[in-house]
Amino acid sequence: MKFGSRAWLLSAAALLSLLAAEARAQSIGSYAGSASERLNKRNKGIGSIDDYVHKLSSEDADERLQAVRNLGESKDGKAVEYLVQAVGDTDVRVKAKAIDMLGMMRATDATPVLIQYLFLRTTDKQMKSLILAALGKIGDERAARPISEFLQRDLDSHTKGTAIFALGEIGSTESEGPLSTVAAMETDRTLRRLANEALIKVQARRADVSAEAKQPAETFLRKDDQPPGPGGGGPE
Numbered sequence: 594m595k596f597g598s599r600a601w602l603l604s605a606a607a608l609l610s611l612l613a614a615e616a617r618a619q620s621i622g623s624y625a626g627s628a629s630e631r632l633n634k635r636n637k638g639i640g641s642i643d644d645y646v647h648k649l650s651s652e653d654a655d656e657r658l659q660a661v662r663n664l665g666e667s668k669d670g671k672a673v674e675y676l677v678q679a680v681g682d683t684d685v686r687v688k689a690k691a692i693d694m695l696g697m698m699r700a701t702d703a704t705p706v707l708i709q710y711l712f713l714r715t716t717d718k719q720m721k722s723l724i725l726a727a728l729g730k731i732g733d734e735r736a737a738r739p740i741s742e743f744l745q746r747d748l749d750s751h752t753k754g755t756a757i758f759a760l761g762e763i764g765s766t767e768s769e770g771p772l773s774t775v776a777a778m779e780t781d782r783t784l785r786r787l788a789n790e791a792l793i794k795v796q797a798r799r800a801d802v803s804a805e806a807k808q809p810a811e812t813f814l815r816k817d818d819q820p821p822g823p824g825g826g827g828p829e
Contacts, residue, residue, distance in 0.1 A: 642667065646675050654684040661687055665694025673700045680710060689723055696727030704733040711743060722755045729759030737765035744771055754787050761791025764798035 640663065648660035661679050664672040676698075679691035695703040710716050711724045728736045737760060744756045757775060760768040772795065776788035 642669055642671050642675075645672070649675060649679060654687060657682060657684065657687045658690060661690045661694060665690075665697060668698065673698065673702050676700070677703050677706050680706065685720075688720065692720070692723045692727050696730035699731050701731055701733045701735075704728065704731060704736050707731075708736060708739045711739070718749060718752050722752050725752070725755040725759045729755075729762035732763050734763060734765040734767070737763050737767045741768055741771040744775070750781060750784065754784055757784065757787045757791050761787075761794040764795050766795065766799050769795050769799075 642664070645660045645663045645667070648656045648663075651657055651660070657679070661676065664676055664679075673695065676691045676695050677700075679687055680695070680703075682688045682691065692707070695707065707724050707728055711721055711728075716724070725740065728740065740756055740760055740763075744753065744760070748756070757772065760772060769792065772788050772792045776785055776792055779785045779788060
């Protein structure tokens with residue numbers, strides 16, 4: 594009986610040792626696998642501007658689309674030049690995403706090119722609306738006059754409304770006259786409302802600029818530093 598107990602104990606110990614070894618092996622394998630997965634996840638989608646630019650010349654439109662997304666998400670100023678080039682892509686999805694990314698990046702360097710595309714006859718109205726929305730996000734005052742001129746064209750309600758909204762977002766005082774005209778003369782009630790709202794934004798920005806222009810004199814000239822009045826009653 595004692596011999597049987599000893600044999601059983603030895604057998605149990607061997608079994609436990611084997612199970613422990615297997616557990617350690619599984620743990621090491623699991624850790625190696627999870628580490629590899631973490632490394633793959635960390636490296637996935639990471640690339641340089643050069644990598645993304647290279648993909649822009651791919652024949653696969655899906656690769657070009659992903660490259661445009663990556664360029665926009667990189668927030669790198671160097672990406673703007675290539676996103677501007679992508680606005681001329683043959684695939685409408687790539688073109689639309691490039692315009693959207695330029696707006697999200699508030700890329701003022703893209704303003705002149707976007708305005709050119711806005712006035713091209715070959716640019717369809719959906720793309721023109723995207724351009725107007727992007728110009729509104731960018732907020733470059735150089736776009737105010739061209740958009741105001743564009744607003745005078747025979748436009749559909751959606752495009753016209755987007756142009757009005759863009760002018761309000763830009764907030765240039767050059768837009769005040771055209772917006773006032775739309776608010777007074779437009780027969781479409783929704784467009785009139787949009788014009789009035791945009792006009793309020795423009796006027797509010799003008800007031801802010803005016804207040805900022807006056808602030809330095811009020812800030813830096815203390816009461817004791819004010820010049821004496823006509824009677825020479827300055828501080829003694």
